[in-house]
Structures are given as C-alpha cells and as structure tokens.
Amino acid sequence: MKVLLVSPALKTMDVYQVRARGCMPPLNLLYIAAVLARGGHEVKIIDLYAEGLSEEEFLSRARAFGPQLAGFATYTASFDMAAAGARLLKENFPGLKTVAGGIHASYLPAQCLKGGAFDCVVVGEGELTMLELADALAAKADLFAVPGLVLPKDGGAFATPRRPLIEDLAALPLPDYSLVDLSKYYLGITRAVSTAPAASVLTMRGCPYQCTFCSHHYGYGGRVRKRAPAGVVSEMKALYDNYGVREFQIEDPSFTCDPAHVREICRLIVESGMKISWNCNVRANTASEELFSSMAGAGCRRALLGVESGSQELLDRMKKGITLEAVRRTMALAKKHGMRVNAAFLLGTPGETLETARRTYEFALELDPDYVMFSVYIPSPGGELFDGLAGEGRLDLDKVYGADYITVYSEREPMVELSEVPAAQLLSLMETYTRGFYLRPSYVFKRLRTLLLPGEISRVLWGVALIFSHRFRRLADRLAGKKLDENSWTY
Known part of the structure; x- marks a missing residue:
C-alpha cells in the first residue's frame, strides 16, 4: 500500500517565528515510515512546514505518488492546517x-473526527x-480489530482497545532519513x-515528571523507556558518516533525568x-559537576533550562520539582563548562501576581543566561491544568487551538485567565521583560563579542528582528485599517 505521511505547516508563523523555532526533521514520521517500509509498504513524506508548499504544489507531489492512505501529524498549533490538508487530499x-x-x-x-477530514485517529505511539x-x-479487513484507533461509529467516536507502549525501543528500525532532504532543516x-x-535524535521516550502545565508525560503514563546508549550513538554516527551531520538536537523533554544514562552516551x-556539537533540555534537579563535565566533553554547547518562575511557591504549585538554588547551581555549571543556556520562564499560571512576575524577571536578570524566553501560558492538551479547566x-474542546505558550514573537492566541493578572497585562509584561533583558548594555556588549563565531551575525540579526516582529505586524495591521479586538485575548 502507498502511504503518504504529512507534517503540516503552521499558518500563523512568519519568517521570524520559524527562524527562532528552527525547522528540524519530523522524527515521529521518520520512525513510522521506517516501520511501514519494513512491513512492505511504499512510503513518502511531505513536510509542509519545512518546504512551504502551496496547495497546488502539495497536490502535485501527492499526485506523483498516488497515495491510498495519508497520515497527518497533529499538534494543537497546526491542527487546522492538518485538517485542511486532509480535506484537500480527500477531495482529489x-x-x-x-x-x-x-x-x-x-x-x-x-x-478530530468531527468535520470529516479524518477517517480515523491513531492514539498514542503510532508505529505499530x-x-x-x-x-x-490493504487486506480490506475490519479496522475495528486494530488496537490503538478511534473511529466514527453511530454518530460518535468508538475507541478500539488501547495499544500497549512499545517496551523494546531497539526493536524499531532507525528513522528513515532517505525520505527527507536534510538541507532544508536547521x-x-x-x-x-x-x-x-x-x-x-531521541534517547528515550516519556518524561518522569508531572509538571501541571506540561503534556510531555501524557500518553506515556509518566513512564520512561530508554534506548541503549550504544544504539543512540550508532544512529548519530550513521548520520555523521552518511549525511554529513555535525550538529544534533536531542529531542528528549528531560534528557538529563537519568545522569548515568547521559554519561554513558557522552562516553x-x-x-x-x-x-x-549538540544541544538538549536539562533539569536543574539533576545537574552536577560530573554530568556537565561529561556533556561538555562530548560536544554539548547549548541547553534549554526550564526555570519557569522566580517564585519558589509557584514552582511548587506547578509540581516542577526544582528549587531556585538548584537553578542557580545549574546556571553556574553551564557557564563553567562553556554551554550557552536558553532559560525559559512562564507567566500566568495559577497563583501568579504582579509581585511573583516581578520576581521572575529579577531572577532572570540575576541568572543572566545567554538567552531568555518569557512566555504566557496557554492550557496544553494532556496537561493537568488543561484537564482541570476542561472538567470545569x-x-x-471543539475550539482548542494555538500554541502551548505565547511568546514575544507569536500571535496572540485566546487565553484562559488563571491568575489575578489580566491577559492584556501578562502580554505587556512578557514583551517588557523580553526587551528589558535583551536591550541591557551589558547583554548587547556580550553578544557583540561573539560576532566572529560561524553564523553568529545572522543569528543576532534574526534575534533582533524577532524581538520586534510582533510590533511590526501590529503596525502593519493598523496601517491596513485592522482593529485589535481586546476581547480576543480571552475565551
């Protein structure tokens, strides 16, 4: 059977947002494609996010392949685009x-089944x-006998038995990179x-933490299944030798949750x-001299650290499992070992006040990371806060869309006000804090000293454009006669 796998575009993202976020190969689809190919099916991947194809170009590619089954990766921020793509294919x-x-x-x-764009939904891990x-x-068999599906039935949705998690990740073939053009990713x-x-590259699946704002643990029940370190490095070596890859992004949501596993990969x-060179997500509660020394020695040069708040009370309420002092130690270790850190901060979760927001900004200035990302929270499907709001x-649920967070460069998605700070004020604080951090003379001087590094001038210029991109868009909207609806900021 001919199976087309599609990674949808994000219609609200402009060039500044794409550059900030990056564009990496659709690892989820590459795993599924490898399993399908091993099972005797013919597979093609179209990455609309990476390639920016028009509808006609998308259809032309699809016609050249002639699919019988089309699978779409869905994210809350791009579900509308995935559904539109599915409808377009069904029409043609x-x-x-x-x-x-x-x-x-x-x-x-x-x-997802409402509207008729999709004939069924795969729940959980998709490969099997x-x-x-x-x-x-292909065999014209009964789809209701396939575990892990949700299908329309009698005007509603019927779930087949849930498929167990894949216990032995080594049984999966490696992602099939021959199906994408790596030159389009960055x-x-x-x-x-x-x-x-x-x-x-993924070194494990799942996340052992239960942060209330996050959905990474959903679908895995909080369970972590690790790949053998030798298998991870073998995959990296194949990409190094066969595709000339010299930089890696480790996609694990909590890569350093098991320091011994990380150290063996580094060895x-x-x-x-x-x-x-490689980058990863790090946790403040597992940072140590031994761990960061191993990581730096193996090529780790960039790290994302989820700080979230400068208020210990809010961190505890989020079930983050870290302390402010642990964050300080982690930042010091990263700086000592030459890692640039992007520290992420989250505004607007339950309990947020103007005082806790101010303490978060002051904590960011104290830490002085290489980059900051102040965001305003939007409930994310699968997270504890989302479940609570849905239950209330x-x-x-028929209108849930948009990104998990609002950043200084993103569109202003509808928000649920979860704290005493109004939505409009949270957005204003986010922009004020972001520009306040980056426009400090000490920070500007620090960045200027790095301009001779490969690609650094381009990254700095994109960063400057990014910080002001939303203001540029708002100015363009005003000049075009569009009015900003203040009520669009809340549900």
Whole structure:
C-alpha cells in the first residue's frame, strides 16, 4: 500500500517565528515510515512546514505518488492546517483514507473526527498502529480489530482497545532519513552552534515528571523507556558518516533525568571520534559537576533550562520539582563548562501576581543566561491544568487551538485567565521583560563579542528582528485599517 505521511505547516508563523523555532526533521514520521517500509509498504513524506508548499504544489507531489492512505501529524498549533490538508487530499483522491496522529489527536480524538477530514485517529505511539492500519486496509479487513484507533461509529467516536507502549525501543528500525532532504532543516537561533547540517535524535521516550502545565508525560503514563546508549550513538554516527551531520538536537523533554544514562552516551560519543556539537533540555534537579563535565566533553554547547518562575511557591504549585538554588547551581555549571543556556520562564499560571512576575524577571536578570524566553501560558492538551479547566467547562474542546505558550514573537492566541493578572497585562509584561533583558548594555556588549563565531551575525540579526516582529505586524495591521479586538485575548 502507498502511504503518504504529512507534517503540516503552521499558518500563523512568519519568517521570524520559524527562524527562532528552527525547522528540524519530523522524527515521529521518520520512525513510522521506517516501520511501514519494513512491513512492505511504499512510503513518502511531505513536510509542509519545512518546504512551504502551496496547495497546488502539495497536490502535485501527492499526485506523483498516488497515495491510498495519508497520515497527518497533529499538534494543537497546526491542527487546522492538518485538517485542511486532509480535506484537500480527500477531495482529489477518491477512496483515499486519512488518519490523524500525534499528541493533539491522541488527547482529543473525538474532536478530530468531527468535520470529516479524518477517517480515523491513531492514539498514542503510532508505529505499530499505522502498520496494522495499512495492513488492514490493504487486506480490506475490519479496522475495528486494530488496537490503538478511534473511529466514527453511530454518530460518535468508538475507541478500539488501547495499544500497549512499545517496551523494546531497539526493536524499531532507525528513522528513515532517505525520505527527507536534510538541507532544508536547521536549528533555532538559540540552539545552533554553527551552520553545519543538523539532525535530531531521541534517547528515550516519556518524561518522569508531572509538571501541571506540561503534556510531555501524557500518553506515556509518566513512564520512561530508554534506548541503549550504544544504539543512540550508532544512529548519530550513521548520520555523521552518511549525511554529513555535525550538529544534533536531542529531542528528549528531560534528557538529563537519568545522569548515568547521559554519561554513558557522552562516553560513547567521545569514543566514536565524532567531532560534533549538540544541544538538549536539562533539569536543574539533576545537574552536577560530573554530568556537565561529561556533556561538555562530548560536544554539548547549548541547553534549554526550564526555570519557569522566580517564585519558589509557584514552582511548587506547578509540581516542577526544582528549587531556585538548584537553578542557580545549574546556571553556574553551564557557564563553567562553556554551554550557552536558553532559560525559559512562564507567566500566568495559577497563583501568579504582579509581585511573583516581578520576581521572575529579577531572577532572570540575576541568572543572566545567554538567552531568555518569557512566555504566557496557554492550557496544553494532556496537561493537568488543561484537564482541570476542561472538567470545569472553561474550555470548549471543539475550539482548542494555538500554541502551548505565547511568546514575544507569536500571535496572540485566546487565553484562559488563571491568575489575578489580566491577559492584556501578562502580554505587556512578557514583551517588557523580553526587551528589558535583551536591550541591557551589558547583554548587547556580550553578544557583540561573539560576532566572529560561524553564523553568529545572522543569528543576532534574526534575534533582533524577532524581538520586534510582533510590533511590526501590529503596525502593519493598523496601517491596513485592522482593529485589535481586546476581547480576543480571552475565551
């Protein structure tokens, strides 16, 4: 069977946002494609986010392939685009079956089936379910016998038995990078070290933490299943040798949750002889001299640290599992070992006040990381806060869309006001704090000293444009006669 896998575009993202975020290969689809190919199916990937194709270009690519099944990765921020793409294919390919997968579809399958864009939804890990779905369609077998699906039935949605998690990750084939053009991908401006070819790698699935604002633990039940370090490094070496990859982004949401696992990966990277740079997400509660020394020695040059707040009370309420003092130690270790850190801060969670927001900004200035990301929280499907709001009827599940967070450069998605600070004021604080941090003379001087590094001038210029991009768009809207609806900031 011919299976087309599609990574949708993000219609609200402009060039500044894409550059900030980066554009990395769709690792989820590459894993599914490898499993489908091993099962005897013919697979093609179209990455609309990376390629920016028009509708006609998308259809032309699809016609050249002639799919019988089309699978769309779904995220809350891009679900509308995924559904539009599925409808477009169904209109042009009679008999084509469409399926949605990913975190958004897994959490809100019934909502995804409404409107008729998708014939079914894959819930949870997609590799084995997609293979059995393709097999069943090819054999004209009963789809209701395939575990891990949600299908329309009697005007509603029917869930087949839930598929167990894949226990042995080594049983999966490696992602099939032959299906994408790696030259179209690049790291975000706070992640890149050079302009060398880049790729992603996963060392584990799941997250052991239960942060109330986050959905990373959803679908895995808080369970972590780790890949063997030798398998991880073997995959990196294959990309290094076969595709010229010299920079890696480790996609684990909490890469350093198991320091021994990380240290063994680092040891094997050094042993392999690869000359690479890489970035990852780090946790303040697991940072140590031994860990950061190993990471730096193996090529770690960039790290994202989720700080979230300068208020210990709010951190505890978020179930973050870290202390302000642990964050200070982590920042000191990163600086000692030459890692640039992007510190992420979250405004607007329950309990936020003007005082706690001010303390968060002051904590950011104290830490003085290389980059900051102040965001305003939007409830994320799969997170504890989202569940609570949905249970209280404060969210319309048929209209959930947008990114997980609002940043200084993103569109202003509808918000649920969860604290005493009004939505409009949170947005204003976010912009004030971001510009206040980056426009300090000491920070500007620090960045100017790095301009001779490969690609640094470009990253700095993109960063400056990014900080002011939303103001540029608002000015353009005013000049075009558009009026800003203050009420659009809340549900």
